[in-house]
Amino acid sequence: MFKVGFDNDKYVQLQSQKIRDRIAMFGGKLYMEFGGKLFDDYHASRVLPGFEPDSKMKMLLELKADAEIVIAINADAIEKNKKRGDLGITYDQDVLRLIDAFTEFGLYVGSVVITQYSGQHLAEKFEKRLRQLGVKVYKHYPIDGYPMNIPLIVSEEGYGKNDYIETTHSLVVVTAPGPGSGKMATCLSQLYHENKRGIKAGYAKFETFPIWSIPLNHPVNIAYEAATADLNDVNVIDPFHLEAYGETTVNYNRDVDIFPVVNTIFEKIYGESPYKSPTDMGVNMAGFAIVDDEACRDASKMEIVRRYYQAKCAFRQGNADISEINKLELIIKKIGIDTSDRKCISAALVRAETTDGPAVAMELPDGRIVTGKTSDLLGASASCLLNALKELAGIQHDIPLISPIVIEPIQDLKINHMGNHNPRLHTDEVLIALAISAATNPVAELAMQQISNLNRSDAHATTILSSVDENVFKKLGINITCEPEYQTKKLYHK
Numbered sequence: 001m002f003k004v005g006f007d008n009d010k011y012v013q014l015q016s017q018k019i020r021d022r023i024a025m026f027g028g029k030l031y032m033e034f035g036g037k038l039f040d041d042y043h044a045s046r047v048l049p050g051f052e053p054d055s056k057m058k059m060l061l062e063l064k065a066d067a068e069i070v071i072a073i074n075a076d077a078i079e080k081n082k083k084r085g086d087l088g089i090t091y092d093q094d095v096l097r098l099i100d101a102f103t104e105f106g107l108y109v110g111s112v113v114i115t116q117y118s119g120q121h122l123a124e125k126f127e128k129r130l131r132q133l134g135v136k137v138y139k140h141y142p143i144d145g146y147p148m149n150i151p152l153i154v155s156e157e158g159y160g161k162n163d164y165i166e167t168t169h170s171l172v173v174v175t176a177p178g179p180g181s182g183k184m185a186t187c188l189s190q191l192y193h194e195n196k197r198g199i200k201a202g203y204a205k206f207e208t209f210p211i212w213s214i215p216l217n218h219p220v221n222i223a224y225e226a227a228t229a230d231l232n233d234v235n236v237i238d239p240f241h242l243e244a245y246g247e248t249t250v251n252y253n254r255d256v257d258i259f260p261v262v263n264t265i266f267e268k269i270y271g272e273s274p275y276k277s278p279t280d281m282g283v284n285m286a287g288f289a290i291v292d293d294e295a296c297r298d299a300s301k302m303e304i305v306r307r308y309y310q311a312k313c314a315f316r317q318g319n320a321d322i323s324e325i326n327k328l329e330l331i332i333k334k335i336g337i338d339t340s341d342r343k344c345i346s347a348a349l350v351r352a353e354t355t356d357g358p359a360v361a362m363e364l365p366d367g368r369i370v371t372g373k374t375s376d377l378l379g380a381s382a383s384c385l386l387n388a389l390k391e392l393a394g395i396q397h398d399i400p401l402i403s404p405i406v407i408e409p410i411q412d413l414k415i416n417h418m419g420n421h422n423p424r425l426h427t428d429e430v431l432i433a434l435a436i437s438a439a440t441n442p443v444a445e446l447a448m449q450q451i452s453n454l455n456r457s458d459a460h461a462t463t464i465l466s467s468v469d470e471n472v473f474k475k476l477g478i479n480i481t482c483e484p485e486y487q488t489k490k491l492y493h494k
Helices: 008-025 042-047 055-062 075-079 091-104 121-132 183-196 219-227 239-245 253-270 293-316 322-335 343-355 380-393 404-417 427-438 442-448 467-475
Strands: 030-034 067-074 108-115 137-139 171-175 202-206 235-237 250-252 359-363 369-373 458-461 479-482
Touching (some): 008 030, 008 202, 030 183, 067 075, 067 183, 075 091, 075 108, 091 108, 108 183, 121 137, 219 322, 235 253, 343 359, 343 369, 343 458, 359 380, 369 380, 380 427, 380 442, 380 458, 380 467, 427 442, 467 479
Parallel strands (some): 030 171, 030 202, 067 108, 067 171, 458 479
Antiparallel strands (some): 235 250, 359 458
């Protein structure tokens, strides 16, 4: 059942003010490394119920007049056609998507920096394409011995060889399509060049997770470990902060490990470092906007279970390593939860057993459970979706929403004209059929009006869903997981 645990308005206000304070601390120029997703942070919205996926964007809009965006992309990622797992698009395509998205929000995208550039062919083609589109492009180069060879790094043969990125605003947000893009190195390189020009500038890091101001083993922070199981990130107590202030705060291993290096680079550039700990570097007020700790704990536990099932399916599909599953199993054991705590899982398994076929179960935001089975007309996902809409609209389940007169021509089109072998309607097809029916059927129209109320539902399927069904669930705001089993024994699955 969905319960609000996070005050989004308070968060936007606190975070905006914290960034303004940090800009002032450095005399009016701040390079801020933005980790995670800027305008589609669905992980945060799941573990902090009430957090809006575009909260970071709203916060930036509070600073719109002072902010510009620099997007970093690693040349090797371009060369290897690296993809975003959640969107299925390459990093270079995502750069274009990000530019469009920021521009639509009214934010200024100043430039793109291609990091780790060493003449990669596809990176050169991407640079040419960006320039043709009117986008400013800069290049940063590999530095031997990075990040340990500090004398070389902070020299004309290190950062000095990088292009100086021309910026015009007091807040420069450095973001990227994904991890490993060189955001921090871009910020530090800019500090070196700004210092050479006599411009005082600072650096800060914006990471929502782990949240430094809540306990190390709080489920919200543990859910971050689950989300990054493939990266092997681990939450730790920040030892530098504890030593400097006697205060216990939470950070993650990579920031703690790299802090002495970053601190030395600061000292090399400025003569002294403004920070005593990795926690000092961060600007994260999320912990102070939690208004119902229990709701956030419960939501985070369910997110851990979701991550576990996602990893199991990815492993079944050949896209994950067994070590990721093992780590998630340890996390589940550590936090003391059971997969059956996610009610839609057991409901789906029971329905599949009683019908001897694939099934889907959904827990609606108010806690009600609906299920769907596979039939001659509908797949289990489509069936569950229609049953959920009926439940929300108060429509009796024996009343059909879609006439066979509408369904049969769609099946004929699929089988006889488009070469499909499965006549059952997928979720996208059943929604189109429902929309058509709603034009003449008041009951179908009543069901259509409930679609937005599916948002924040939880669902589970007893087989791995097609990409079509999975994407529809995601677009509707339904958190979907699957058993790591295919419906057929075929080797190739769409």
